[in-house]
Amino acid sequence: MQTVVLAAGVGSRMGPLTDERPKPMLPVAGRPLVSHTVASAVEAGASKIVLVVGYQSEDVREHFGDEYAGVPVEYAVQEEQRGTADAVRAAVEVLDDGPFAVLNGDALYDVPSLGDLYDGGPAVGSFEVADPTSYGVLRTDDAGHVSGVVEKPEDPPSNLVNAGAYVFPEEAGAWLHDVEESERGEFELTDVLDRLCERGDVRAVAFDRWLDVGRPWELLEANEWKLGELEAQVDGDVSDDAELGDSVVVEEGATVRSGVVVEGPALIQSGATVGPNAYVRGASLVGPNAKIGHAVEVKNSVLMDGATAGHLSYVGDSVVGRDVNFGAGTQVANLRHDGGDVKMTVKGDRVSTGRRKMGVVVGHDTKTGINSSLDAGVVFSPGSTVEPGESVTRDR
Ligand code: TTP
Known part of the structure; x- marks a missing residue:
């Protein structure tokens, strides 16, 4: 599965740690955060990685070069951080035909769950939390398919939060151009997901382990996870x-x-x-x-x-x-x-x-x-x- 990894964000919530280097390059168990995301994707069967870079992109390019563990790595540049749909739009040009996956480059995913995500048709990764009110929350229909994502709901439709991991069919690439600017002034990938959900065949793949690394203490948690895997x-x-x-x-x-x-x-x-x-x-x-x-x-x-x-x-x-x-x-x-x-x-x-x-x-x-x-x-x-x-x- 060709996989787009979004790594063009500024990481402003991680300040002052992102003053000098972009969030995807912050150290987790001795390697950049995004290299764990890429490694998990490759282990789960990614056939090609497209890294979307922007803020201080030279650091990311220098780290990966043009392959990772034998899998080709290509780059797409997002000039301005105008949202996740805009970031994927930049990547579509270097994608091959066929379905594609998208992962947030500032999140850690467990490999078997990513394998499940890749294995089948359109899908969105989710993670169960006790209090989902500060996340995007998945709504599912009677057949267990995802019918939409509700942002920060007071009355959450489920405990499954959007883990920022998706498999889209090829045609969704064209839909990226139809996304309109949201209230917070960004082009959101969840708009494309909403459109996909209208087809009624989007699987919710429950991840065993997932960590969104947005704030400084989550960098500690990311290190706890990955240091724990060292031999x-x-x-x-x-x-x-x-x-x-x-x-x-x-x-x-x-x-x-x-x-x-x-x-x-x-x-x-x-x-x-x-x-x-x-x-x-x-x-x-x-x-x-x-x-x-x-x-x-x-x-x-x-x-x-x-x-x-x-x-x-x-x-x-x-x-x-x-x-x-x-x-x-x-x-x-x-x-x-x-x-x-x-x-x-x-x-x-x-x-x-x-x-x-x-x-x-x-x-x-x-x-x-x-x-x-x-x-x-x-x-x-x-x-x-x-x-x-x-x-x-x-x-x-
Ligand atoms: P966010 O965590 O929403 O944004 P961020 O990483 O810039 O952090 P902050 O809010 O603290 O400034 O982004 C989710 C993922 O999408 C993350 O991997 C970065 C990526 N992204 C882009 O590649 N381009 C964009 O325009 C945005 C908004 C995010």
Whole structure:
């Protein structure tokens, strides 16, 4: 099945992490997010991948080149991010005859479910959630076919949310040109789906696992998923008295010093150093050239390239951007005293992360002074500074 992967979005809800690189290129278990989407599609039987690129497209092209695991990769450019229908319209020109699949390039899908999606006629992937009111929700008819998608309904017709995975018949390519601008000023692929649903033969394929990666804490969840699939491998320099758990990968060129405990799942990338006497637990990604120093505890976090927590610090449930430097004794709070879900500001709106445990999101090149404390849910713009001893309770 030829598969269009949408990777032209800006990822504004992921700010400040998408300041320097597009969301599809954010690191998940040591690879770009979109490479997991592409890998799953290829494993499920994609015959060709068409990547729709736009915002900072050179990064995506450079990563994939013209094939992935023997499957050809082609590119279509969406000049302006004018919606998902507009993105697929750009791709139609490079598609072959026949049906085609469309996947969001910022979502993780399980391979067997994608296989089910590919296997048959028109289809839409769905995922069951307890509260679907903030999603596009599938409406199904008596025969179990999809009859439409209702956006953010107060009274949801089902618990099946639209997973942004579709199989369209060839003729749907022409319908893309008939889509009109929506109220929010975008050309929406769901308009094409609605038209397809009128035929009454669109299958709802329930996915076993799915994750939409739109907000910073979902990047942590994506890493939890994909780090959990790693098989232990040690190619780096690991001290004899360091303790590594079952699912820990230490890449060549990485160093794990004495007295370190890494519970895993964790990936310690080339050029990174950990320890001495550090404790890394939960699903953690220690990016290329990152540094976790003496007596530092890192839990369930992503440290991007060159991020440093030199000594005596705690970093929990956090995303730490490129070349951030945490001064000695920097402490991240990741739990509220009232035990409620941690809130975060996303594009100006205060929203619940749905997590009791959530630390901070730190834009690249931020520096914290010694003994600073960073409150749960705080977001730092790139290049922020924190004074020694300062307690940061608001975004900066
Ligand atoms: P969204 O998550 O709706 O958009 P986004 O990725 O730009 O994120 P944000 O809202 O935070 O700015 O997009 C869903 C998928 O479609 C995602 O994989 C990006 C892709 N997309 C395009 O390729 N072109 C577009 O014009 C839009 C709106 C999205």
